[in-house]
Amino acid sequence: MKKYWHVLQLTWNEYVAYRFNFILEVVGGVFQTLITAVVWLAIFSYQKETLLAGYTLPQMMTYVFGGGVISSFLLLSSQGDDINDDIHFGALSHLLVRPLQPNLYWLLRDLCRKCITFFIGVFIFLFLFIFFHNTLLLPVSFSAFLFVLLFVFMAALIHFLLFYEFSIMAFWFEQTWGMRTLLRVIMEVASGVLIPITFFSSFFQKIFFFLPIKFFVFVPMQIYLGHFTWRDLTFSFIEACLWVLLLFGVGFFLWKKGLRSYTAAGL
Amino acid sequence: MLRYLKIFFVLLRTGFARNTAYPGTFFIAIIAKMLRSSLVVVLFLAFFQHMRTFAGWSFPEILFLSATYLSLEFFGLATFHRNLSYYFPRSLKSGEFDFRLTKPVSVLFITSFEHVDWYDISSVLPIVVMWVMLFVRYDFSIVWWQVLEYVMFLGIGLSLFFSLLLFLTSTAFWTINTSGVGRFFEGFLRQTKYPMSIFSGPVGVFVRFIIPLAAFATLPSEIFFGRASFFYMFYVALFALCANVAALWFWRFALKRYSSASS
Numbered sequence: 001m002k003k004y005w006h007v008l009q010l011t012w013n014e015y016v017a018y019r020f021n022f023i024l025e026v027v028g029g030v031f032q033t034l035i036t037a038v039v040w041l042a043i044f045s046y047q048k049e050t051l052l053a054g055y056t057l058p059q060m061m062t063y064v065f066g067g068g069v070i071s072s073f074l075l076l077s078s079q080g081d082d083i084n085d086d087i088h089f090g091a092l093s094h095l096l097v098r099p100l101q102p103n104l105y106w107l108l109r110d111l112c113r114k115c116i117t118f119f120i121g122v123f124i125f126l127f128l129f130i131f132f133h134n135t136l137l138l139p140v141s142f143s144a145f146l147f148v149l150l151f152v153f154m155a156a157l158i159h160f161l162l163f164y165e166f167s168i169m170a171f172w173f174e175q176t177w178g179m180r181t182l183l184r185v186i187m188e189v190a191s192g193v194l195i196p197i198t199f200f201s202s203f204f205q206k207i208f209f210f211l212p213i214k215f216f217v218f219v220p221m222q223i224y225l226g227h228f229t230w231r232d233l234t235f236s237f238i239e240a241c242l243w244v245l246l247l248f249g250v251g252f253f254l255w256k257k258g259l260r261s262y263t264a265a266g267l
Numbered sequence: 268m269l270r271y272l273k274i275f276f277v278l279l280r281t282g283f284a285r286n287t288a289y290p291g292t293f294f295i296a297i298i299a300k301m302l303r304s305s306l307v308v309v310l311f312l313a314f315f316q317h318m319r320t321f322a323g324w325s326f327p328e329i330l331f332l333s334a335t336y337l338s339l340e341f342f343g344l345a346t347f348h349r350n351l352s353y354y355f356p357r358s359l360k361s362g363e364f365d366f367r368l369t370k371p372v373s374v375l376f377i378t379s380f381e382h383v384d385w386y387d388i389s390s391v392l393p394i395v396v397m398w399v400m401l402f403v404r405y406d407f408s409i410v411w412w413q414v415l416e417y418v419m420f421l422g423i424g425l426s427l428f429f430s431l432l433l434f435l436t437s438t439a440f441w442t443i444n445t446s447g448v449g450r451f452f453e454g455f456l457r458q459t460k461y462p463m464s465i466f467s468g469p470v471g472v473f474v475r476f477i478i479p480l481a482a483f484a485t486l487p488s489e490i491f492f493g494r495a496s497f498f499y500m501f502y503v504a505l506f507a508l509c510a511n512v513a514a515l516w517f518w519r520f521a522l523k524r525y526s527s528a529s530s
Contacts, residue, residue: 024447028454035458035470042465043314046322053317178295185303189310199313 007105011112019116026072026120033068034128036194037061041135053199059225061135065125066224067193067217070152072121073114074159074216082109083167084176093264103164103255110160140226147233148220154240155215161247162212168251171258186211192218212243274372275380282383293386300390307333307460308397322465327405328492329462334397336460336484339421341394343428343456345387347379351432352449354382356439365527375518379429413491420487420500423507427482428456430510433518440521459483479503 015022044050044057055063083106086092095102129136139145166179173179188194190213197208197218208214219236222228228236287293311329314321321329355378358364367377401407435448455478463474463481474480482503489495 018447020442021447024451028447028451031454032458035461038466038470039461042322042467043318046320047318173289173291175289175292178289178292178297178299181296182299182302185299185306188303189306194310195313199317200309201312201316204309204313 003100004104004108007100007108008112011109012116015113015116019120022116023120026117026124029072030068030121030124030128033064033071033125036068037064037132040064053196054227055196058135058137061132062137062225063196063221065128065132065136066221069118069121069125070155070217070220071191071193072125073118073152074155081167082106083164084170084180087168087170087258087262088174090264092262103251106164107160111156114156137225139224144223144226148224151215151220151223151236151240154244155220157244158212158215158240158247161244161251165247165251165254168254168258171254171261187213187216190214191216192221196221212240212247215240215243271373271376274376275383278380279383283385285382286385293389296386297390300386301393304337304390304393304397307337322462324462324464327401327407328488330397330401330405331407331491332462332484332488333460334394334401335421335488337394337397339424339428339459339483340456341387341391342425343432345384347429348432349384349449350379350382351436352452355436356448359439362527374522375433375515379433407491410493413493416500417487417491420482420490420503423504424483424487427479427503427507427510430507430514431478433514434510437514437518437521440525455480456483459485462488464489475499476502479506482507 040057040060044052044060050056052060086095086102086106092102095105139148162183163180166183167176169176169179190197190208190211192208192214193216197205197214200208208218215236219228219240223233223236308330311321311326311333315326315329324332355364358367358378364378367374367381370377432452435452438448459480463471463485466474479486479502486495486499486503490500
C-alpha cells in the first residue's frame with residue numbers, strides 16, 4: 001500500500017506545481033455556474049412564477065451551485081488522456097515492469113486530480129455562497145448529506161470507469177480522442193449540470209435516465225434537495241452499484257484482452 | 268496578403284491530412300461535435316418547455332442567437348482557438364516554437380493558424396441546417412443594411428474573441444503551463460449562448476462593458492432584430508479596436524522577452 005501512497009504524493013506534487021493552471025480551469029467552470037445561476041434568477045423574475053418544473057428559486061439556485069461544486073470534482077478531470085497516451089506512446093511498458101498495478105495507478109492519479117480541482121472549486125464557491133446565501137438551502141437532513149457524499153464518490157468511480165473503458169480502446173485504435181469527446185459532450189447535458197434532467201422532453205428524459213451519467217449531478221442534487229424518497233434512494237443506490245460492477249467487469253475484460261494484443265517497441 | 272492566403276490553404280490541406288490520419292476517431296469526433304452544436308438547441312428547447320419567452324426573447328429569436336453563437340464559435344474553433352490555447356503553449360514547452368521564429372512568415376500568423384481543425388470544419392452541418400431552417404420556417408423581416416451590420420459585427424465579435432485569447436495566451440511566454448487559459452476562456456465563451464441582455468446590475472455591466480461578451484452573439488442578433496443602440500455598437504467597435512491593438516502590442520512585448528524555454 002505504501003507505494004500507492006507515494007504515487008498519490010508524487011501526483012499531488014506534480015499537479016500542485018501547475019496550480020495556477022488548475023485555478024484557471026476551475027474559475028472557467030465556476031464562471032459557467034455563476035452565469036447559469038444568474039440566468040435562473042433572471043428567468044424566475046421574468047416569469048413571475050414561484051415554481052418552474054417543480055423547482056422554487058432557492059431550490060434551483062441550490063441545484064445549480066451544488067452541481068457546480070460537484071462538477072469541479074468530477075467534470076474537470078483529465079478524462080482518460082493519461083491512459084490513452086500511456087498506451088499509445090508505450091509508457092505502459094514502463095508501468096508493466098514496475099511492481100504496480102497500472103489500473104490502480106491511473107485511478108489514484110485521477111482521484112488526485114479530482115481532489116485538487118475540488119478543493120480549489122470549494123474555496124472559490126465559498127465566496128459565491130456568501131453573496132447568494134439568502135437563496136441557498138441546506139441539505140434536507142444530515143443523512144441526506146452523507147448520502148450525497150456517498151453518491152458523489154460512486155459517481156467518481158463511474159466517471160473514471162467510463163473514461164477508462166474508452167481510453168483503453170487505445171489497445172486497438174490509435175486514437176481514442178473522438179470517443180472520449182463524444183462521451184464528454186453527452187455528459188455535459190445528461191449529467192444535469194446545466195439544467196435538471198426533468199426539464200427535458202420525455203424523449204430525452206428516457207435516454208438520460210437510462211444512462212449512468214445522471215449519477216454525476218442530477219441524482220446527488222435530488223437527494224440533497226429531498227426530492228428522493230427512501231424507495232428512490234434505495235433503487236438509485238442499487239442501480240449505481242450495478243453500473244459500477246458492470247463497468248468494472250467490462251473494463252477488466254477489455255484490459256485482459258487489450259494486454260494480449262499490446263506490443264511495444266524500443267524497450 | 269495573397270502569400271498568406273496561399274499559406275493558409277496549404278495549412279488547410281496539411282490539417283486535413285493530419286486530422287484524417289485516424290479516420291475512426293475523426294468520424295466519431297465529428298459526430299460528437301455535431302451533437303454538441305445540436306445540444307445548444309436541445310437546451311433551449313428544454314427551457315421553452317416551461318416558459319413562453321426567455322427573458323423577453325421568443326423561441327425563433329433564441330434560435331437565431333444560438334445560430335449566431337455557433338457560427339462565431341465555429342470560425343474561432345476551426346482556426347485560432349486551439350492553436351493559441353493549447354498548441355502554442357505546448358510548442359513553447361517542447362521547444363518547437365523556436366523553429367517557427369526561423370520561418371520567413373509572421374510568427375503570429377503561423378502560431379494562430381498552424382493547425383486548422385477539420386474536426387470543426389466537417390461538423391458545420393447542424394449550423395447550416397439551423398440557418399436554413401430559421402429562414403425557411405420563420406418569417407424574419409430582412410433589411411439589407413441590418414444584415415450588413417450583422418455580418419460586420421459578427422466579424423468584430425470574432426476579432427474581439429481573437430484579441431482576448433491572444434492577450435491571455437501571451438502569458439505563456441512567462442508561465443510553464445497555460446492549458447488552463449484555454450479552459451478558462453472556453454468557460455467564458457460558452458456563456459455567450461445566452462442573451463446577455465438577461466443580466467442586470469453588476470453582472471450586466473461586466474458582460475456588456477468591462478469584458479463585452481455581449482459582442483460575440485447578443486449584439487449581432489440585436490442588430491439583426493433592430494434592437495441595438497447606436498451608442499453600444501460604437502462602444503463595442505471601439506473596444507474591439509483597442510483590444511486588438513493592446514493584444515498585438517502585448518504579444519510583441521512578450522515575444523521580445525522570450526529566451527527559449529527548452530534549450
